Amino acid sequence: MGELVVGIDIGTTKVCTIVGEVRETDIYVLGVGIEPSHGMKKGLVVDVNALTTAISSSVHKAERSSGYEIGRAFVSVAGGHIESVNSRGAVGVSNTRGVVLSDLERAMDAARAVTLPHGREVLHVIPRNYTLDDQTGLRSPLGMLGFRLEVEAHVITAATSSIQNLERAVEAAGVYVDRFILNPLASGDVILADTERESGVMVVDIGGGTTDLAMFIDGSVWHTAVIAVGGQHITNDIAHGLHLPFELAEAVKLQYGHADPKAVSPLEAFPIQPFGEELPSKVLRTDLAHIIHARVTEMFELIMKEAKRSGYDGLLKAGIVLTGGSSLLPGIKTVAASVLKTPVRVAHPENLTGMSEQLKNPSYSTSVGLLKLGLIMDLEDDRRESMRHNGDHHSRVNVGGFLRRAFGRLLPGEEEE
Numbered sequence: 416m417g418e419l420v421v422g423i424d425i426g427t428t429k430v431c432t433i434v435g436e437v438r439e440t441d442i443y444v445l446g447v448g449i450e451p452s453h454g455m456k457k458g459l460v461v462d463v464n465a466l467t468t469a470i471s472s473s474v475h476k477a478e479r480s481s482g483y484e485i486g487r488a489f490v491s492v493a494g495g496h497i498e499s500v501n502s503r504g505a506v507g508v509s510n511t512r513g514v515v516l517s518d519l520e521r522a523m524d525a526a527r528a529v530t531l532p533h534g535r536e537v538l539h540v541i542p543r544n545y546t547l548d549d550q551t552g553l554r555s556p557l558g559m560l561g562f563r564l565e566v567e568a569h570v571i572t573a574a575t576s577s578i579q580n581l582e583r584a585v586e587a588a589g590v591y592v593d594r595f596i597l598n599p600l601a602s603g604d605v606i607l608a609d610t611e612r613e614s615g616v617m618v619v620d621i622g623g624g625t626t627d628l629a630m631f632i633d634g635s636v637w638h639t640a641v642i643a644v645g646g647q648h649i650t651n652d653i654a655h656g657l658h659l660p661f662e663l664a665e666a667v668k669l670q671y672g673h674a675d676p677k678a679v680s681p682l683e684a685f686p687i688q689p690f691g692e693e694l695p696s697k698v699l700r701t702d703l704a705h706i707i708h709a710r711v712t713e714m715f716e717l718i719m720k721e722a723k724r725s726g727y728d729g730l731l732k733a734g735i736v737l738t739g740g741s742s743l744l745p746g747i748k749t750v751a752a753s754v755l756k757t758p759v760r761v762a763h764p765e766n767l768t769g770m771s772e773q774l775k776n777p778s779y780s781t782s783v784g785l786l787k788l789g790l791i792m793d794l795e796d797d798r799r800e801s802m803r804h805n806g807d808h809h810s811r812v813n814v815g816g817f818l819r820r821a822f823g824r825l826l827p828g829e830e831e832e
Contacts, residue, residue, distance in 0.1 A: 419445075421477075421488040422601075422785030423470065423585065427455045427624030427647065428740065430469045431782040432477035433774070434485065437790050442605075442783060444769035446481025448473040457624040457643045458494030460580040463587070470588040480770065489789030490585055491781050492538070492595040493625050495643040496574035501543070502526045505565040513558045514547065519566070526568035536578065538595060539571040541636045554634070569636050571597055594792060597639060598622070599629035601784030602738050604791075606762035607631060616733035619718060619751075620781060621741035623647045626714060630727055638725040642717050646741035649710045656706045657698060658689040667703065668744075674711045675746030676704040704746070711747055715754035722755075734758030740778035 424431045434446040450473040454466030474485050504525025508518045519542075527540045545553040547561035556564060573595075582592050603618040612631040620627040624645045630638040649672075654664035667687065673679050683700040722728040734757040737748065742761050752759045763776050764783040774783055 418790055419483075420786045420790050421485050421590075422491070422782060422789060423473070423488045423590065424491040424598075424601075424779075424782035424785060425455065425466070425470065425581065425585075426452055426491070426493075426622050426781075427458060427645065428452055428622070429778075430466075430473040431779060432470075432473040432485070432488070433782050433786060434477050434481040434483055435769075435783075435786045437786055441766040441768050442764075442771075442786055444767060444771040444774060446477045446479070446483065447770055447773065448476025448478070448480065449773075450476065452623075454584070455624065457645075458492075458622075458641065459496065459577055460584060463580060463584050466584040467587040470585055470590070474588055474590060485590055487591045487593050488585070489785045490581065490592050490595050491598050491601060491785055492573065492578065492581060493598040493622070493627050493641050494573075494577055495625070495641055496577045497538070497571065497597065497639070497641040498535075498573075499569060499571045499639045500529060501567060501637075502529050502570050503565060503567050504528070505563060508547075508561060508564045510560050510562050513560050514556045514564055516557070518564050519545075519557070522564050522566040523568060526566050527570065529570055529572075531572060534575050535572050536575045537570060538573045538578075539569075539597060539600070541569045541571075543567045543569055543635045543637060544633065552633075569639070571639055593789065596785055596788055596792070597627070597629075598625075598641075598781045599627040599639060600636065601788050602627075602780040603629050603631060603636075603736075603784070604788040605764045605766075605784040606736060606738055606780050609634075611733040611736065614732040615727075615730040617718075617722065617731050617735050619735055619737050619739075619742075621645060621714075621737065621739040621747075622781075623740065626718065626739075628718065628721060630722070630725060630731065632727060632730050637727055637730075640721050640725075642714070642721065644710075644714050644717060645739075646744075648714075649707055649741070649744070652706050652710045653703065657687060657703070658691070659687060660690070663687070668707070671700055671703055672707055672744055673700065673704045673746045674707050674744055675749045676701050676708055678746055678749070679704045707744070708746075708750065711744070711750050712754060715751050719755055731757060734760070737761045738763065738777040738780040742777045 430450045432448040436443040453469045454462035504522045506521045545556045546565040547556045599618045599620045602620045615632045618629045622645045626642040628640045650665045684697040686695040
């Protein structure tokens with residue numbers, strides 16, 4: 416039997432709550448609650464009450480379908496307030512006993528001690544590699560002899576006010592936030608192959624309000640960023656270009672949208688009802704495709720600019736993996752490959768069982784990834800806690816405590832009628 420976990424993915428367009436059992440080979444989905452999102456814009460909370468109502472509805476649906484009362488959850492986070500920096504931390508170690516876990520922790524604490532502007536907080540600290548004396552690029556120096564241990568870590572920070580507003584909305588819905596997890600880290604955990612992580616790959620999670628990036632190189636996270644452009648910007652362009660209400664523009668995008676004008680017949684047309692017109696008019700699908708192509712091209716140019724800014728763009732041998740709801744737009748893969756000049760594939764969560772059919776879709780990569788990555792992070796926290804209490808010679812994971820925390824998120828309840 417695996418561990419029972421809850422994830423709440425709060426996006427600009429939807430809130431998705433999943434109750435799942437994380438097992439060695441798969442994730443067994445026990446319950447799902449999906450609700451349109453309100454009170455979010457570009458990954459930021461703009462109306463706490465509206466967002467709380469959406470979260471409450473999503474959680475309630477997941478409780479009904481799973482038969483469990485949800486008290487805790489891992490929660491996704493994105494938005495333009497997310498920033499990242501690579502930091503180094505160095506400590507002295509004993510050359511007689513070899514490197515132990517507490518040495519790694521001390522090095523990570525040193526790397527974590529970055530100077531932050533007022534109003535910002537550390538969200539994640541992820542080790543990239545270690546150096547022990549003159550030996551560089553070490554994955555795990557445990558047991559090795561040396562005098563000076565250095566870690567290079569990726570530090571992800573967030574605006575404290577943005578995190579607090581999101582936490583307030585979740586807790587007002589009656590759910591305690593176990594931890595916040597950055598969207599593309601969660602997505603990457605369920606859509607990437609180990610060979611891609613090792614070779615160098617960038618996850619591009621295109622949501623409604625933001626596009627979230629994470630570069631995985633040598634098996635670890637080297638760079639993350641959030642670009643405040645997403646699927647809703649494409650819809651806005653359609654609404655402006657064709658003089659349509661936003662809801663109708665979204666429907667047109669979903670039914671007729673294509674990002675590559677060359678792949679659309681120049682004769683194909685569809686009817687619309689623009690503002691101020693008494694009768695429907697016909698629009699060539701190629702005209703729609705040109706509107707979409709312009710915005711999608713700009714989106715990938717911004718992604719390319721961010722990749723070059725990181726300095727790691729030449730290390731992405733496995734190319735780009737697209738996910739998120741907007742990655743389903745026809746032709747977007749072609750445009751991405753053309754702009755970025757690299758291999759591109761579109762991915763969705765794998766190895767799902769139970770109530771999972773709806774979730775095998777790029778729209779739910781972050782939602783599913785929250786369960787698996789959240790559990791891994793919890794396990795790491797328990798390892799650290801056990802190490803602090805017992806010392807390095809007894810630093811195995813406190814399994815009992817871990818299971819209590821994992822199962823403590825879910826209280827057995829009766830399924831409502």
